[in-house]
Amino acid sequence: MFRSVLLLVLFPCLLFSQTDSASVNYEFAPSGLHFMPLKASYQEARMGILYYPSDANLKVDIGNSVDLLKLKFPSSRGVLTFGVEFMAYAYSTSYSGHRLQIDALDGFFGGNAAFSKSYDEGRLISRFRIIHNSAHLVDGHYDVEQGVWRGSKTPIPFTRDFGELLLGYEAFKKNYSFRIFGGPAYSTLVRPLEIKKYSFSSGFEYAFYNPFGQVFRKDFNLFAAYYINILGTPVFHGNNNLVAGVKFGQWFDKGILLYLNYYTGNNMFSEYFKDNIQRFGIGFSIDFL
Structure with a gap:
């Protein structure tokens, strides 16, 4: 894992040493984000809250992805960026004592490299990222008065160190855009050992610009997104997530999203990964770029 991260950090230096600097434009700490987080993936950096009406529980997302270095290749219309991402999502089961009771937590951190090649009405896109994922039961799952874990559910040592490669295409039209993507992932370390090291994910996103005009002088976009993650736990199956809603603000810029969400598959909170x-x-959620 350390060697992979080191390679990701040193790769720009190797690239500079082998490329004519006159043909490459580079920028440190560029504005914006080259590869936008996938709207329907539950393992992407975002800020937001998802409310489950059936039991009033919450999924709370905290995190961000930042590009640190951008390389532009004008002759080939290519862009290469390197960045970092830190994120966590928590499972809140109640509001007691004027604070959220957090039952479980998944944390992620790592780095990424994204490349795109533009054409007249779209671009080929790719992203490779190296992520450490660990999961934990938190104090909201512990009964202090009884001195036991609730529901006889005790913590398990859950860890995934994985590399993920996504390939896709984005199309930009006058009134809409779409993105399709897919790719494999491989974990160098997994716990529990019954989890398979290989997985695959795919999906799509559609955005329709201002179908009813602007709101408060800002773009008002309709969108729909789908994501599937095929994971072996140990039997391979698909975890499906469907999202549909609106975004206030330009689609590729900062804004506020309101949406409906339907998920089916293994519990995305990894301490409960065996539960369907x-x-x-x-x-x-908020896109802040």
């Missing part, structure tokens, strides 16, 4: 669930949620 179906959940409907109402959420909001």
